[in-house]
Amino acid sequence: MAKRGNSIIKGIEIDEVIKLLNRAYADEWLAYYQYYIEEKVVTGIMSKSAVTELAEHAADELRHADMVANRIMQLGGTPLLNPKDWFTHTNCGYEEPKNFDVLAILDDAIKGEQCAISTYSNIAEITRDKDIVTYDIVSQILADEVEHEEDLQALYDDINDFVDQVKSTIKG
Ligand code: FE
Ligand code: FE
Ligand code: MG
Numbered sequence: 001m002a003k004r005g006n007s008i009i010k011g012i013e014i015d016e017v018i019k020l021l022n023r024a025y026a027d028e029w030l031a032y033y034q035y036y037i038e039e040k041v042v043t044g045i046m047s048k049s050a051v052t053e054l055a056e057h058a059a060d061e062l063r064h065a066d067m068v069a070n071r072i073m074q075l076g077g078t079p080l081l082n083p084k085d086w087f088t089h090t091n092c093g094y095e096e097p098k099n100f101d102v103l104a105i106l107d108d109a110i111k112g113e114q115c116a117i118s119t120y121s122n123i124a125e126i127t128r129d130k131d132i133v134t135y136d137i138v139s140q141i142l143a144d145e146v147e148h149e150e151d152l153q154a155l156y157d158d159i160n161d162f163v164d165q166v167k168s169t170i171k172g
Contacts, residue, residue, distance in 0.1 A: 001076030006076065009131045012126065012127065012131055014077075017134055018072055018075050018077035020126065021072050021077070023089045023091050024068050024123065024138075025080055026086040026090040027115075027116060028062070028065035030087075031116065032058055034094060034095060035057045035058035036058045038097055038105050038108070038109065039051055039054040041097055041100045043100050043102065044100075046159050050102045054109070057148055057152075060148065067137055067140070068137070068141075071134055071137050091118075091119045102159060103159060110153055113152060116145040120142035120145060123138045
């Protein structure tokens, strides 16, 4: 544990920060797996572009898990050691893909990103001016999650427009 590094944390209990980060850590692993498996099973119109996006996001979520784990270690905590704990600590849960159609998959993923944005903006508000280093890390992750939501929504809208065009062409 970084003694001087942790001595600059003021007005918030370090244990509280570790708890918040461990919940986010659980979210990141579940988000990683959700993207990982969605990328495998997704089908339908323009699903190739979805595959690229989902694979990129999976890699980002795993990188976030790493950033959060490293910060937990710096604070003197221990990242969750058992995957079973992901389900008891998660804020955003895990959405098992039931419908593999690209629009259904994107819809699940968008909801997950919206939850991640709420989670990180909450941690940012709690740590602002109190734990600058955690604040900086969660702000970086938050920016990625905002980009993720935007990428998925843009793709969703493109595919939806394309489907509408095809329908109106068929009708003549
Ligand atoms: Fe993430
Ligand atoms: Fe994300
Ligand atoms: Mg993206």
